[in-house]
Amino acid sequence: MKNELRQYREDAGLSQADLAAAVDVSRQTINAIERERYDPSLELAFKLAAHFECDIEDLFEPKLNGTEQ
């Protein structure tokens, strides 16, 4: 799933470790999401959106097969 997490994090002046601590996951998890190696759960996606005070859709752009975007 494409995402803008790195952009939001850097704009907020946070390190991966800072963001990881804020949403209670490991730094490796934040890194994996940013590299689009791991799709977060709904709960974590909501936490991240709440942290950056934006909508989930601003952070994540799902690849929906067979549907028009």
Next chain:
Amino acid sequence: MTETSTAGRRKTERKKHYRQLMGRSVGAGVVGFFAATGIWLFLYQEDIVLLAGLGVYYLGFAGHLLVWQLTSVTLFDEREQQIENDAGGMVMNAVMVVTIIGIPAQVVLEATETLTIPAAVQGAIWGYLFLVIGYLLVYGYISRKYS
């Protein structure tokens, strides 16, 4: 630093601390077991030494489980749980393939006396079969939770 991120950092430090504690507990158990075995082999050949080593080994694992179960901190995050699930699923698939291929082959080869299968291999294949049955039972139980 905001209050939220300070709390987050504290939580991360606690998580690290508890995970270290779990590792050390198992480590102490394993070292204790080997130390007792070494003492039994080279210094003092009394059963009590081996039994004490086994006790220390179990205590180490009990400590690991206690920390894991009693702490309120989430020690493994969702990505780590996903990794565990994926790894477990892959191993289970491999076990199923070996069982599906192995059980009928073993029965037929034994019945036709084409090949004498070593007892260890037979034991492993039947062990796998029981593992698969256990897996399917647990799978059924968990799938009921989600239906």
